[in-house]
Amino acid sequence: MIADENTTVVARIADSIAERIISGTLQPGAPLRQDHIAREFNSSHVPVREAFRQLQAQHLVVAVPRRGVRVAPLDTHAVKEIAEMRAALEVVALRNSAPRLTSVHLARIELALIESDNAQTIEEFERTNRAFHQALVMPCAMPRLLASLDGLQLANSRLVFAMARTAGWRPRSNQDHRLILQALRARNFDHACNLLARHIQTIERLTLPAS
Structure with a gap:
């Protein structure tokens, strides 16, 4: 049951952020802070990190060394x-x-x-x-x-x-x-x-x- 709940939270976070990136609400290069997103969705950092991994696989975010996760560029x-x-x-x-x-x-x-x-x-x-x-x-x-x-x-x-x-x-x-x-x-x-x-x-x- 806990695993199912975590999966649902991960999907909710990933879908919400993806929608903002696709629509342009989140601009290329914008930082994505784990703590801010965890607070927004009332979750721990674990589902946020998993959501980031999914978004990275979808080419919507990038992990930049020493700069954290950011919206992928559109160059x-x-x-x-x-x-x-x-x-x-x-x-x-x-x-x-x-x-x-x-x-x-x-x-x-x-x-x-x-x-x-x-x-x-x-x-x-x-x-x-x-x-x-x-x-x-x-x-x-x-x-x-x-x-x-x-x-x-x-x-x-x-x-x-x-x-x-x-x-x-x-x-x-x-x-x-x-x-x-x-x-x-x-x-x-x-x-x-x-x-x-x-x-x-x-x-x-x-x-x-x-x-």
Whole structure:
């Protein structure tokens, strides 16, 4: 029972801090003090440290020697790293997922695409965009890979919000998503994977200027 309670507290802390980082409430480089967070959530330092480990695995915080835990940077190097990791890992997941896609899976992907096209706020777009990418790879049956992608998806969501704050955002359809779905329906899996890799890498171009 105690272990379950600790797990719940860790999840609550990690989810709350992740939301603040993704939305931009907590800015890159901001310090995260264990004692402050423990007081906020009325917990000991143990679940806070575990929450920090989870956030670090999701590329949202970094542990800096002699400076403690801080919100991960959003510089050109970080954007490039996230884009390249996602492009590599999500394509591996799609290659394994694509042959397993059923009509039900394809309908779920199409629903996420439609909801993304109809999004009226950046929050709606971020949620439905994440759902689209998760639906693409869910049937791959590779739980460790999916867990890694979940963390990268959260890091990518942070880039989406940062891009919206910098350049603005307006409702629009996502042609890349539509082309990926068309390729999957045609069972042209290599083309779908190439489209996905190109689509993911656009975040590197759009979020931050080249150094």
